[in-house]
Amino acid sequence: MSQSFEHFASFRKSDSVSSSGSQSQFPPVRRFWDRTGKWALFILVGESLVLLGSLGFLLFLWKGADEAAADRDPGERWRAIVFAGWTTRAITIAAAFMRTAATAQDAFLTAMIAALFLESSGTKLRHLPALSVARAVSPTPISLIGLNLFDRRPSIGIIYWVLLLVTSLLWIGSQFTSSILLSDFADLSIAGPNTSAVIKTMTSYGEYVTYTNYFGASPPFFPRFAEWYDSSQSQEVHPNQPYVDTGPTLRAAVPWINSDERLGLRYYEGASRLWDARVTCFRPEFTNLTLVLERRPYTYTVTGDFVCHDQRPVVEPPDDKCSINCTFNAFTGALICGTNALSSTETPLPFLESEKKSKMIIKSNLIHASSPSVWPDDAKPSIRIGGGDGDWILKKEGPWMKSFDSNGRETLSFSSCIMDDLLYNSNVSMSGPPAPSEPVMTWLETPEEETRGSLDTLEIRRQLGVTPGSSTLEDRGILSLELAASLLTVEDVFNRPVEPYKYSPSIEAGLYSVNEGRPVVFDQVSSIDPNIWMVPHEFHTAIFLHILSTTNNPAKALQALSTILNHMQAFDRSTTWTAEQPASYIMSREVSIPASRDGLLAIVVLVAVQHVIMAVVVALFLSRTRATLLGNSWQSVAQIISPETLEVLLQADDLKDSEVRRSYLDPAAKGLVRRHGGRSQFVKREDPGLDP
Structure with missing residues (x-):
């Protein structure tokens, strides 16, 4: 073609365009x-409606994911989509609609x-x-x-x-809509659906349970639990305060045997083992205190009388005088001895009707200070402690009454503690985020020697709430126990009032036996005779002594020990759980949901x-x-x-x-x-x- 076209301009109504003849006007503009x-x-x-509707659906899914990740309610429709496994499929379908539109x-x-x-x-x-x-x-x-x-x-x-x-x-x-959206997805653990079921949480009344020495046995695990705690009434160790108090504390076992289920539990309402975990310890005011030496075998017996209360309206014993009679050998560590103190159900201390038991915690340093091996043959068979003419003197320090020998070396420290020895069957409500793991007992990485002192108890102590600083329940990996007025009078599924659940014979051989003069000895050396006193497992010893050494708080040490023993008893019976009880619970579910907003924003x-x-x-x-x-x-x-x-x-x-x-x-x-x-x-x- 030889013809060369000139440049053409934009259309205007007044344009005059022609190549060979006159221009004709456009016909009327159409609608x-x-x-x-x-x-x-x-x-x-x-x-456009399809695009905006699909975008609204995507915003609904992303907003629900944010709510679920923050442990808030994402809505019933959102849960129905996610728990049916339709999340990614719904995204794919929505992306197909958007791509087509x-x-x-x-x-x-x-x-x-x-x-x-x-x-x-x-x-x-x-x-x-x-x-x-x-x-x-x-x-x-x-x-x-x-x-x-x-x-x-x-x-x-x-x-x-x-x-x-x-x-x-x-x-x-638009061809990559699905890929862009799915790039926001990740596997997250969120609260699953609320499930109602009949579960086994305990042994029916009257069923026989075999004997287990929980003090001498290794804890199989350290399960998470639920706790209610009133910090306003607690008292930490202070040199000028004669007592320490954990404050009103209730703890309940998580009634699942499987650890993954315990870790994933977010909410539970139903029956469980509950105990009053409050412990208060005070400095005993002795009116007489004597240490008696027996040479064959070398043992000590400490006897004395003391005032049974700490001058607070917490306990009101039948009388003001209590006594101690406890036999042990020379060691460095601590022991729990029984006293003849109160057995009361009318005091302001318990939240539940219970039997409060008094324990005397004694810290001993005798193996370094006044060991029988260095006593001369003509030494006194007994030592008077305290008083104007005593052989050893007494000094007050916080919740401890400490004795010192004539050389000024600390020998024994005494603190009298009040605690509850019973478990209760009760309906409870507990909630909280899932926990990543339960603590385990480990050896330190580079121990000088594999002794009790080389066990690492930090994670366990953190779970029990006895590490320095304040930790939240979530940091400790435990649940929040809901305290309701009905908790004190609730009837269990057997249509009977809540009853104390007596310890098994294994516990009676432990904490109960201290009331009979047989102490529980937490010794760092292997010189203790199990025929004379209770020999705890090295795990119990390490935890108890570490808490005493790091906090100097006997109440927290006794509270931690009680929690571990209660769990051992509760879960040792798990193979014989036969009592079915209704409950509702929410477990964590790992699902694939939006975890970021970059793809959605695009x-x-x-x-x-x-x-x-x-x-x-x-x-x-x-x-x-x-x-x-x-x-x-x-x-x-x-x-x-x-x-x-x-x-x-x-x-x-x-x-x-x-x-x-x-x-x-x-x-x-x-x-x-x-x-x-x-x-x-x-x-x-x-x-x-x-x-x-």
Whole structure:
């Protein structure tokens, strides 16, 4: 083709365009739905609703995930989707809807942009067929992005090309909607559904339980438990205070044998073993105190009388005098001895009706200070402690009454403690986040020798709440016990009042036996005789002595020991649990849910940009085109037939585009669709100026 087209300008109502004759005016402007086509209008509006609806569903899933991760209620519908395993499938389905909607919209936007090139900015002749047909078939935007569609700068065609580029990027991004959204997902542990079930939590009344020496046995594990605690009434060790008090404390066992279930428990309401874990210890005021030496075998017996209370309205014993008679050998460590102190159910101390037992905790340093091996044969068979004429003197220090020998070396320290020895069957409510693990007893990494002192008890002491500093229940890995007024009078599933659950004979051989003069000796050396006193397992010894050495608080040491023994008894009976009781609980469930917002934010941006581009393109199409009716194939073909294109069309029936460009087209030829000779057709413009 020898003819060279001049540059064509944008369409204006006052344009005068002609290549061979006079111009004909455009017919009246059609209604906008005729120009866009009802199907295109339906796609643009309807698919926007699909995009926004899908986006709302995604926001619902992400918000629910945030609520669940924060241990708040995400809603019943959200839980139904997640626990049915439909989360990722729902994302895939929503992404498919969004991808389909965006693709359909982008196709019609591409057709509108093609019309803008043809009618507004003009295009090169070689792109005319592609752009004109695009108005009818609505292709993907990427099919036109490679064309050099604007003629020369500055040109409004640059704006149209940018719109086409952004539409292409939106189309490409929409193909990866599912992958972008799923990039936010991770496996998280959240609260599962509330389950009601009948579970076994204890042994039926009257069933026989075999004997186990819990003091001499190793704790099989250190299970998490639930705790209620009133810190306002507690008292830490202070030199000027004659007592220490753990404060009102209730603890309950988590009634699951499996450790994973205990760790994953978030909420439980039902029957459990409950005990009053409050312990108060005070400095005994001795009226007489004597240490008697027996040489065969070498043993000590400490006897004396003391005032039974700490001058607080916590305990009101039958009388003011209590006595101690305790036999032990020379050792460095501590022991628990019984006293003849109160057995009361009418004191302000217990939360439940119980039998409060008094224990005397004695810290001994005799093996270093006054061992029988260094006593002369003519030494006194007994030593008076305290008083004006005593052999050893007594000094007050916080909750301890300490004795010192004539050389000023500390020998014995005494503290009298009140505690509860009973377990209770009770309905409880406990809640809290899951725990990562339960503590275990380990050896220190580089022990000098494998003795009791080389055991690492830090994690266990942290769980029991006796490490320095304040730790939350979550930090300790335990649950919060709900304290309700009904807890004190609740009836269990057997329709009988809550009853104390007596310790088994194994416990009687431990804590109860101290009331009979047989102490529990926590010794760091192996010189103790199990025929004379109770020999605790080295784990019990390490924990008890570590707490005393790090806190100097006998109440916390006794509270920790009681908790461990209560758990050993409760779970030792787990194989014989037969009493079925109704309960409701919530366990942790590991599910795949959104854990971040980056992918969701990217999709929100894509949807927002999609609608901005759609609004701009539709506005430009309606304002700057007149001759295009989208989706009409015959019109699209007819408008490219003109004197300027006829020669090419007559020769191109058996040629490739590249062959047409080489043989028949001038590379610089440009034009646009305009009204001419009574019809809209591709024409050249007489005004060679730039586009407005």
